[in-house]
Amino acid sequence: xQKLQQLSPTDPTRASNxxxxxxxxxxxxxxxxxxxxxxxxxxxxxxxxxxxxxxVRQRANGVLSEQxxxxxxxxxxxxxxxxxxxxxxxxxxxxxxxxIQHRNITCRIHSNCYExxxxxxxxxxxxxxxxxxxxxxxxTLDQPAIISLRQELSQVKGGVxxxxxxxxxxxxxxxxxLLAELNRLEHKVVSFxxxxxxxxxxxxxxxxxxxxxxxxxxxxxFIDWEKSGDAALLNQLLSQYQRAIVFVRxxxxxxxxxxxxxxxxxxxxxxxxxxxxxxxxxxxxxxxxCADAHQPGRFDISVLAxxxxxxxxxxxxxxxxxxxxxxxxxxxxxxxxLYRVNDLLRRKIETRSHTDINNSLAADKxxxxxxxxxxxxxxxx
Numbered sequence: 001x002q003k004l005q006q007l008s009p010t011d012p013t014r015a016s017n018x019x020x021x022x023x024x025x026x027x028x029x030x031x032x033x034x035x036x037x038x039x040x041x042x043x044x045x046x047x048x049x050x051x052x053x054x055x056v057r058q059r060a061n062g063v064l065s066e067q068x069x070x071x072x073x074x075x076x077x078x079x080x081x082x083x084x085x086x087x088x089x090x091x092x093x094x095x096x097x098x099x100i101q102h103r104n105i106t107c108r109i110h111s112n113c114y115e116x117x118x119x120x121x122x123x124x125x126x127x128x129x130x131x132x133x134x135x136x137x138x139x140t141l142d143q144p145a146i147i148s149l150r151q152e153l154s155q156v157k158g159g160v161x162x163x164x165x166x167x168x169x170x171x172x173x174x175x176x177x178l179l180a181e182l183n184r185l186e187h188k189v190v191s192f193x194x195x196x197x198x199x200x201x202x203x204x205x206x207x208x209x210x211x212x213x214x215x216x217x218x219x220x221x222f223i224d225w226e227k228s229g230d231a232a233l234l235n236q237l238l239s240q241y242q243r244a245i246v247f248v249r250x251x252x253x254x255x256x257x258x259x260x261x262x263x264x265x266x267x268x269x270x271x272x273x274x275x276x277x278x279x280x281x282x283x284x285x286x287x288x289x290c291a292d293a294h295q296p297g298r299f300d301i302s303v304l305a306x307x308x309x310x311x312x313x314x315x316x317x318x319x320x321x322x323x324x325x326x327x328x329x330x331x332x333x334x335x336x337x338l339y340r341v342n343d344l345l346r347r348k349i350e351t352r353s354h355t356d357i358n359n360s361l362a363a364d365k366x367x368x369x370x371x372x373x374x375x376x377x378x379x380x381x
Contacts, residue, residue, distance in 0.1 A: 026081035029078070033124065037107065045126070046058075048075070053069060053071070054071055054074040054075065082109065095112045097109070135177050136178075149336065159275025159341075162276070162278070163246065163278045164249070164278075165281060166249065168249050191222035219243055223246045231263060238273055253361060257349060267350045276341065277339040279337040281369045282332055290318045290328065344360060
């Protein structure tokens with residue numbers, strides 16, 4: 001993995017102000033961020049200011065790396081630099097949304113700077129055509145899951161499909177491949193999101209809440225709930241159209257249902273419209289070349305107990321080898337659980353019986369994300 005270059009005081013990209021304190025050249029550092037995004041598919045960077053340094057963290061291919069810069073206010077300097085370069089006035093909470101051309105690639109940047117008890121924090125999201133999958137085959141779903149998902153999308157003629165994940169970046173990975181998938185199936189699609197992170201051909205992408213025409217000839221509505229959060233728009237869409245796909249960030253399906261009913265729509269409306277539930281999660285696999293069995297320690301035992309495993313189980317660990325660049329990392333896999341809603345579950349949603357919803361999903365033999373994790377662990381992955 002390409003690591004960020006830590007700049008030295010003699011580096012020409014490093015300047016000094018009148019007080020003699022060294023500061024990072026934001027232009028050079030932004031070039032490094034964009035290079036890493038294009039070459040290593042880095043999508044999110046966290047700049048966290050501490051007392052005497054700034055930590056810059058990024059994740060590529062499931063591996064987290066960190067660099068430290070001895071500067072006093074790098075998040076604030078970078079936030080101001082982004083505003084100056086894009087010509088954008090400060091949006092709420094110092095947020096900036098802009099497009100920057102880098103190496104003949106249009107990079108869409110969303111940044112948000114805020115204060116914590118430890119100092120300033122800047123979160124930078126970078127999107128472009130190379131780091132967002134365009135098809136289901138480019139995701140980390142296995143082939144059986146892709147086939148099941150395509151069958152579900154082609155068979156459902158009406159109702160609401162609720163897609164949830166605990167990870168926001170996973171929702172982003174799935175949003176555009178599913179848009180393109182419905183485009184391939186020749187659905188007429190309108191998608192709603194706060195900012196266009198990627199342009200999808202023949203898809204009408206709307207970024208601002210609008211008054212919709214009830215006669216609009218559309219067979220499917222995509223609602224990026226994580227990026228819009230507009231309850232009025234969601235209610236309007238679900239009341240006017242039978243077919244919709246809603247993306248929600250939640251730990252599991254019952255939590256996603258509760259989130260929608262708490263802040264967006266009524267239980268009766270959701271119970272009436274809901275048709276399909278799809279839950280996704282991403283797990284990291286260990287390197288198969290250096291995997292070795294070991295007896296669990298105290299921390300391992302607590303994790304096993306929390307996940308419902310026998311605490312006498314034997315675990316596999318990967319200390320690292322040449323095959324995995326001594327990281328122990330063996331890739332990622334996306335897990336999927338798909339469920340068709342029945343009348344019993346609709347009644348439980350309408351009565352807000354969230355515990356019963358969870359039990360109902362388990363009783364109907366849905367292969368849950370937890371069961372799939374158990375299977376991976378039991379096979380040493």
